[in-house]
Amino acid sequence: MTQVFINGARDDANVREHDSLDASIQELIRAAAEARNHAYCPYSNFAVGAAIRTSDGAIYTGCNIENGAYAASICAERTATVKALSEGKREFVACAVVAEQDNGFTTPCGVCRQFLSEFAVNGKDIPLYAAKPTNLPLRVLCTSVLELLPNSFRFLNGK
Numbered sequence: 180m181t182q183v184f185i186n187g188a189r190d191d192a193n194v195r196e197h198d199s200l201d202a203s204i205q206e207l208i209r210a211a212a213e214a215r216n217h218a219y220c221p222y223s224n225f226a227v228g229a230a231i232r233t234s235d236g237a238i239y240t241g242c243n244i245e246n247g248a249y250a251a252s253i254c255a256e257r258t259a260t261v262k263a264l265s266e267g268k269r270e271f272v273a274c275a276v277v278a279e280q281d282n283g284f285t286t287p288c289g290v291c292r293q294f295l296s297e298f299a300v301n302g303k304d305i306p307l308y309a310a311k312p313t314n315l316p317l318r319v320l321c322t323s324v325l326e327l328l329p330n331s332f333r334f335l336n337g338k
């Protein structure tokens with residue numbers, strides 16, 4: 180049998196049917212898909228939505244927001260996380276990312292992986308679900324922040 184690799188994940192290992200996931204995860208994916216509708220991406224036309232759930236059960240959403248000075252752009256994952264952080268939230272229990280690419284799932288970029296890994300500490304990983312807004316029946320890549328970025332940078336001086 181041929182194994183299909185999607186962004187480094189074996190199709191049979193990490194990809195699950197949307198309907199088989201917990202209701203709370205389905206809700207998170209739905210929130211990310213809705214946030215994607217607010218993406219400001221006039222340069223790339225690549226819309227991304229993200230949602231992150233905090234330990235108190237709240238969901239914060241974000242979309243990518245581009246800028247004519249490209250480096251000033253921010254990804255959906257960091258938008259969502261910054262919204263939560265700016266309201267005092269520090270513990271994250273799950274993250275969802277929704278974008279549309281023909282040939283695979285969209286996982287967080289390197290900067291977002293590092294950003295999220297800052298909060299995957301004390302033995303707590305953050306499960307991450309990547310989905311597409313279409314292609315029913317919806318399938319979801321189930322991974323985690325630390326799986327996507329093992330051995331992330333840690334600032335250890337003075338700690």
Ligand SMILES: [Zn+2]
Binds near residue numbers: 255257
């Ligand atoms: Zn990113």
